[in-house]
Amino acid sequence: MPPKERIAYFYDGDVGNVYFGPNHPMxxxxxxxxxxxVLSYGLHNKMEIYRPHKAYPVELAQFHSADYVEFLHRITPDSQHLFANELARYNLGEDCPVFENLFEFCQIYAGGTIDAARRLNHQLCDIAINWAGGLHHAKKCEASGFCYINDLVLGILELLKYHARVLYIDIDVHHGDGVEEAFYFTDRVMTVSFHKYGDMFFPGTGNVKVIVFWQIVGLVNSCYIYCSSLVFPL
Structure with missing residues (x-):
């Protein structure tokens, strides 16, 4: 029999305590x-459970601009009325509101994804799970689509420290525009997004006709064929 897969599961109870607002879908x-x-079904007995570290500002700034990270760090519901220009610049508002413990929330879910990638890099697990992560709309200098820090980009950057290339598959109903944009001009990351498109559906990008061909990003034919063999069966 093949050896059992080692599963690392990251969870911090504080991540569920934040409140986006009464009418917010998040x-x-x-x-x-x-x-x-997970606990009720006894699945925790089949996994190694870890509490993620809270990602440091310098870690978040591996992708995001330092001024944006610093603003998320200091903005609060009580002080936001003093920063109307900054709120507009960083796209904070109705979709991405300012709430209590916003920055800590970002630190927790980003830290979970970073920790997951590091354990994979060091071959300490075969599968890593961070249910709190996946906030794929956040951009380098702004929030978007309920997403403030793009933990997926940070996780991929960690993987790239040990791996030549990363295949990113996004199965959220919305186009993974933030991750695609972050790695658009590199041949080291291939992004594939399965999502709804049309009828003014957010974020309005991801037309099936928009494809970055392998000739543009520099993938050799054998790499493209291999990636296709992994993705198309899905």
Whole structure:
């Protein structure tokens, strides 16, 4: 029999305590519900459970601009009225509101993805899970689509420290525009997004006709064929 796969599971109970607002569709408390389901089904017995570190500002700035990270660090619901220009510049508002413990929330979910990538890099696990992550819309200098820090980009950057190339597959209903944009001009990351498009559906990008051909990004034919063999069966 093949050896059992080693699964690393990252969870911090504080991540579900934040509140985006009464009418906001983002409900982080669902992360706590998911964790309780994991416990109820006894799945935690099949995994190694870790509490992620809170990502440091310098880690977040590996992708995001330092001024944007610093602004997220200091903005609060009580002080936001003093920063109207900055709120507009960084796209904070109705979709991406300022709430209590915003920066800590970002630190927790980003730290989980960074830790997951590091354990994979050091071959300490075969599968790494961070349900709190996946905020794929955040851009280098602004929030977008309920996403403030793009933990996926940070995780991929960690993987690239040990691996020549990374294949990123996004199965969220929305186009993974933030990750695609971050690695658009490199041949080391191939992004594939399965999502709904059309009818003014957010974010409005990801037309099936928009494809970065392998000749543009520098992939050799054998690499492109191999990636296609992995993706198309999905």
């Amino acid at each position: 409900k982080p408390h669902r992360l706590c519900m998911t964790h309780h389901l």
